[in-house]
Amino acid sequence: xxxxxxxPGKSGALATILENGTVELFGFSEDTYKESLSYLQGTExxxxxxxxxxxxxxxxTSMFKFxxxxxxxxxxxxxxxxxxxxxxxxxxxxxxxxxxDKNSSIAVCRRLFPDVFxxxxxxxxxxxxxxxxxxxxxxxxxxxx
Numbered sequence: 180x181x182x183x184x185x186x187p188g189k190s191g192a193l194a195t196i197l198e199n200g201t202v203e204l205f206g207f208s209e210d211t212y213k214e215s216l217s218y219l220q221g222t223e224x225x226x227x228x229x230x231x232x233x234x235x236x237x238x239x240t241s242m243f244k245f246x247x248x249x250x251x252x253x254x255x256x257x258x259x260x261x262x263x264x265x266x267x268x269x270x271x272x273x274x275x276x277x278x279x280d281k282n283s284s285i286a287v288c289r290r291l292f293p294d295v296f297x298x299x300x301x302x303x304x305x306x307x308x309x310x311x312x313x314x315x316x317x318x319x320x321x322x323x324x
Contacts, residue, residue: 181219182324183226183261184316186309187249189241194313195219196321202295204310209251216259226256226263227271227320229312264324271319281308288314 182196191207193215205211231249256263275291277283288297288311295314297306 180321181222181224182317182320183219183224183263184313184318184320185226185228185252185263186313186316187229187231187245187252188309189245190307190309191248192307192309192313194310194317196314196317198222202292202314202317204295204297204314206299206309207248212252212255216255216261219261220259224261225320225324226261227266227316227324228252228256228263229271229316230265230267264320266316266319271316274319274322275315277315281311284308284311284315287311291315291318 181198184194186192187207193205193207193212195203195215197203203215205215231245237245253263272278272284275287277287285297285306285308288295289306292314297310297314299307299310
């Protein structure tokens with residue numbers, strides 16, 4: 180069984196925990212998502228996709244783009260026949276006792292996956308909270324879905 184976690188935010192990410200235990204992380208890009216999901220087509224998968232909604236104070240244009248990305252991700256999952264469950268941030272974060280602080284996600288992820296590189300590139304100085312949250316959602320899928 181392969182497990183996916185998808186953080187659909189602006190700096191979102193996709194994480195996979197493959198049946199052989201390998202962890203892979205991808206930053207949001209339409210081509211990257213297509214490639215990584217097509218690789219999983221025809222395999223047994225469970226996916227945790229974060230249920231998102233509009234937040235007060237966000238601009239109309241940015242929210243429209245955000246919704247567009249969310250719909251694109253759902254369309255890809257359907258096209259590749261990958262079952263997914265929409266899970267609220269409160270629900271999956273409760274499983275790991277993660278707070279609203281992004282550093283909390285990184286700390287929990289480091290504890291659960293000490294060997295995983297959580298930086299977008301080798302040049303980055305900080306671990307990426309989008310990668311951490313996507314990986315925690317993949318772990319949530321492994322535990323709960």
